[in-house]
Amino acid sequence: MRARIVRSVVGLLLAALAFSGAGFSVPAYAAPTDPQIAIASSSAGEGEEVDLQLTGWSPGVLVSVAVCGSGSGSSSCAMMAAAQAVPNADGDVDVVVVVAIPPDPCPCEIRALSVDGGAESVAFDVEGAEIADAESEAQPAPPQTAVLEGTVRLAGDASWREQFALGGSRVVTIAVTNTSQVATEQGELDVVLGRNTRSGDVALSVDIPSLPPGGSFEVSGQIMIPAGFTGKFVVYVVGPGSLDSIASTTLQSWAVLGAAAVAMLLAFGWAFAGLRHPSQRSRAVRFVERSSLGLVVVGVVLLYVTLH
Numbered sequence: 600m601r602a603r604i605v606r607s608v609v610g611l612l613l614a615a616l617a618f619s620g621a622g623f624s625v626p627a628y629a630a631p632t633d634p635q636i637a638i639a640s641s642s643a644g645e646g647e648e649v650d651l652q653l654t655g656w657s658p659g660v661l662v663s664v665a666v667c668g669s670g671s672g673s674s675s676c677a678m679m680a681a682a683q684a685v686p687n688a689d690g691d692v693d694v695v696v697v698v699a700i701p702p703d704p705c706p707c708e709i710r711a712l713s714v715d716g717g718a719e720s721v722a723f724d725v726e727g728a729e730i731a732d733a734e735s736e737a738q739p740a741p742p743q744t745a746v747l748e749g750t751v752r753l754a755g756d757a758s759w760r761e762q763f764a765l766g767g768s769r770v771v772t773i774a775v776t777n778t779s780q781v782a783t784e785q786g787e788l789d790v791v792l793g794r795n796t797r798s799g800d801v802a803l804s805v806d807i808p809s810l811p812p813g814g815s816f817e818v819s820g821q822i823m824i825p826a827g828f829t830g831k832f833v834v835y836v837v838g839p840g841s842l843d844s845i846a847s848t849t850l851q852s853w854a855v856l857g858a859a860a861v862a863m864l865l866a867f868g869w870a871f872a873g874l875r876h877p878s879q880r881s882r883a884v885r886f887v888e889r890s891s892l893g894l895v896v897v898g899v900v901l902l903y904v905t906l907h
Contacts, residue, residue, distance in 0.1 A: 665677055767828075775846070
């Protein structure tokens, strides 16, 4: 009794392995190139036996045979009633299948699968089985989604204000194209300035018309760089009703002069604190005054160049 249960469990496991497509190779034989199924009767009722003859299969490789419904995969087959057989040296074997109503409705078939990848099926009518309604099985096509793709370009150089982290501006040009088969909706394109394409603040919003399939749109505008902005940032474009980036580019702004001024003042302070003699401190103070005046002159020159 125990041996019979073990053989049944092993048979079901091997059948499930074959029908799941997770096959393995048998070293002695190659996978079958033209497996065939010959069936004695093309229809039968539940519980009746059907004789089949398998030819052209891999010798010595387990083949599982089951009645299956209209679906794909082992979930559409009556696996509990599946039969297993091992072809002889010529690749032939006779199989008897007990007809069971499969989980999926008909049109049905008898499928044979071997664990080395061989597969064949033949149409079979299960008497009394449910037949799928062609209209109910037809799945409506999923609604198509409009897709925008594009580029974003920046123009302009860092101003003296950005050198001191006081803010600035850039000219941004956005070009988008509708690459889908449906028209896009009218809406807004948002230009976002952030550390990555999932964060940041909207720097510019522009109206975009509805675009037909293949239609394009280009627009330019100015984005303001806020005070305190320094380092490497991402400028990206978000389309109407979406959180995904359509296009992106990087923007770098480094407060070089501001950092240099702070470093210079810190160095002067450290050096001044180390001076002991009053005359040395007096000379250091005069040096600091002249250096500060130099920074002011540089700032004025940069301001003049920027404004003219």
